[in-house]
Amino acid sequence: MLSNGGGGRFYWARNQSLYTGKLKGIVVIFAWVSIQEIHLKNYVNLYSSLGWNSLVCLSDFLNPFFPERATSLAFALLNELVEELKIRPCPLVLAAFSGGSKACMYKIFQVIEGACEAQLSQDDTRLIRNCISGHIYDSSPVDFTSDLGAQFTLHPTIRRIPGSAKLVSLIAKGVGSGLDALFLTRFGSHRTEYWQTLYSSVSLGGPFLILCSENDDLAPYSVICSFAQRLQDLGGNVxxxxxxxxxxxxxxKHYPIQYxxxxxxLLEHAVSVYSQKIQGLGERSAMEGMHDQISELICDLQNAAVNSNQSFRRVAQGPNDHFFLPSSAEYSSNKESGSLQDEQKGPAPPSMSAHTLLGQILFDACVPKNIEGWDIKFCGSLNGQPLASAQKRSPLNPIKRICRSKL
Incomplete structure (x- = not known):
């Protein structure tokens, strides 16, 4: 199925004859004019044999010169991925070939980070971030300098034409140099933004696999080596x-076994990283749920405290109001307290139930369990009623007791 987006096109590809088991994930292939579409089938077959589906993205030649075209393609590609991942979430590996990192892939990172005008919803962005579990750079990233057009305009098929290749090469280089000269003032800022965005992809997590050659004239070894070192310095697993x-x-093609x-x-490591991400999300959700329960419990306790304070403020407001301390089982059989309540006339004073949790706590904290050996004496009155004060009596010396009796 072929889908068109501004700045290029993309389609799903999978060779089901090479793998019949359950799909393990998705590899997004970012390609540019420097690699033929027929050549990409070899990589699709490789990923299919390992149990991975492929989403092939073919960027237009002008995308590096017009970043808005790359942004449009990246946004359409992300929407396609979101629809697929909502149905079946799985690990996502981004694979850049040659100039594909500049023609589209770095714009994918910018959209995810919210650095573009094109924006995804927070839920969709979170879904993509959680699924990205690995990165592959094959002959990439390419450093986009002012001679970019002259390097890549000459298609590989043109180079193999005998006889007329020299004339065609001169024409192609002239067109490419003209594009470079036209956009030379924009290359400086775009180049800095491009590299900073690639470095920031470390925050997405997942391992990096960088494949290069010392004989590569379009993707210099020194540039790719510096890129790998920078990723490691930022904490990337490279x-x-x-x-x-x-x-x-x-x-x-030249090293199939090692490749x-x-x-x-890399793909096995990506599956492990994805599993760890999902486990971390589950633990985080559990902690958030526990935090919500604790917050609700605290709110309930605060409400109970407010209600208790309001009840205490209503106690002893008038001369006939009394505060009855809640008691334990003896409360219901205490005759004296019963007689006092019988003598009390008028509306029943506000009181607290002894059978509530708060009442039991107050009773245990305020009412002594053993009052033997206490001196009870009246020391004043409140609202015309005598108040009893109690002071615990310590054991006295027998001699002092005799002296006191003589007095």
Whole structure:
């Protein structure tokens, strides 16, 4: 199924004959004019044999010169991924080939980070971030300098034309140099933004696999090596694989066994990273749920405290109001307290139930359980009623007791 977006096109690809088991994830392939679409089938077959589906993104040649075209393509691609991941969330690995990192992929990162005018919803952005679990750079990233057009305008098929290749090469270089000169003033700011965005992808998590060759004339080894070192300095998990005899985007063709082993390891690691992310999200959700329960409990306790304070303010407001301390089981059988209540006339005074949790706590805290050995004497009155004060009596010396009796 082919979908068109401003600045390029993308489609789903999978060779079901190579793998019949359950799909493990999705590899998004970012390609540019420097790699033929037929050549991409080899990578689609590789990922399919390992149990991964492929979403192939083919960017237009002008995307590096017109970032808004790259943004439009990236936004359409993200919407396609969101629809798929909502149905079946799975690990997501981003694979950039040659200039695909500049023609579209870095705009994917900017949209996710909210650095573009095109915006996804917070839920969709969170879904994409949680699924991204790995990164692959094959002959990439390419440093976009002022001679970019002259380097990439000459298509590989044109180079292989005998005889007339020299004339065609001159025409292609002239067109490319004209584009570079036209956008030279914009290349400086775009180049800085491009590299900073690629470095920021470390925050998305997942391992990095960087595949390059010392003989690559379009993606210099020194540039890619510096990129890998910078990712490591930022905390990225980087595996750097270097060959000597492979051309630009030709590593899999020349070293299929080593290439397949490196990709297999990266994809397995991506599955592990995705599982850890999902587990972390589950634990975070559980903690948030516990926090909500604690917050509700605190609110209930605060409301109970407010209601209790209001009840205490109503106690002893008038001369006939009394505060009855709640008691334990003896409260119901205490005859004296019963007689006092019988003598009390008028509306029943506000009181607290002894059978409530708060009443039991107040009774245990305020009423002594053992009053033997206490001196009870009256020391005043409140509203015409005598008040009794109690003071615990310590054991006295027998001699002092005799002296007191003589007095």
């Amino acid at each position: 595996k750097f694989v270097k060959w000597n005899g492979s051309p630009h985007v030709g590593h899999y 397949r082993a490196a990709v297999t390891e």
